[in-house]
Amino acid sequence: MLPTLKDPQAESPRTSCVHHSINGSFAVRAANWKLCFCPDSGGWSEPRPNRKRAEALPPRQLYDLSSDLGEQMNLVASKPALVAKLEQQLKQLVESGRSTPGASQQNDVAVRWER
Numbered sequence: 001m002l003p004t005l006k007d008p009q010a011e012s013p014r015t016s017c018v019h020h021s022i023n024g025s026f027a028v029r030a031a032n033w034k035l036c037f038c039p040d041s042g043g044w045s046e047p048r049p050n051r052k053r054a055e056a057l058p059p060r061q062l063y064d065l066s067s068d069l070g071e072q073m074n075l076v077a078s079k080p081a082l083v084a085k086l087e088q089q090l091k092q093l094v095e096s097g098r099s100t101p102g103a104s105q106q107n108d109v110a111v112r113w114e115r
Contacts, residue, residue, distance in 0.1 A: 013101055016089050023049045028090040032066035035076075035086040062086075 003010045016030040021042030028035050039057035040047045047054040062076040062083055076083055097105030 014099060016086075016093070016099065018090065018093060018099055025049070026090065028086050028093075029065075030086060030089060032064050033082065033086060034061075034063045034065055034071070035083060035090075036061040036063075037090070 004012060016028055019027040019029065019034075021027070021038070022044065023038075023042055025036065025038035025040075025042035027037060027042070036042065037060060038049070039059050039061070040049045040051070040054035042049060047057065058074065058076055060076045060083060061071070061074045062079055063071045063073070064075060065071075093099050094107065094111050095104075097107050
């Protein structure tokens with residue numbers, strides 16, 4: 001982050017950003033897209049994790065944040081190739097143990113990939 005703070009016009013070495021919610025759910029953002037790896041909010045907002053309402057929701061959520069900042073239109077069913085690409089990006093980040101350039105690092109725990 002230091003290069004960006006020193007020069008806001010500097011190009012970031014990151015191509016994506018990983019989010020982690022209060023209940024342990026992950027999301028990955030790349031450009032305008034955000035792919036959530038959970039059917040619910042992952043936290044305190046509705047639909048809350050482990051609630052009846054969340055059980056009927058798809059296990060992934062995909063949003064185009066350039067046109068849907070409120071994350072109201074889940075595009076996961078209409079963009080399967082993009083979902084697969086973002087899933088692969090997150091897997092690569094987890095497997096390398098980092099989201100910045102450099103030598104791979106080992107994760108503290110084993111990661112399970114579920115669908």
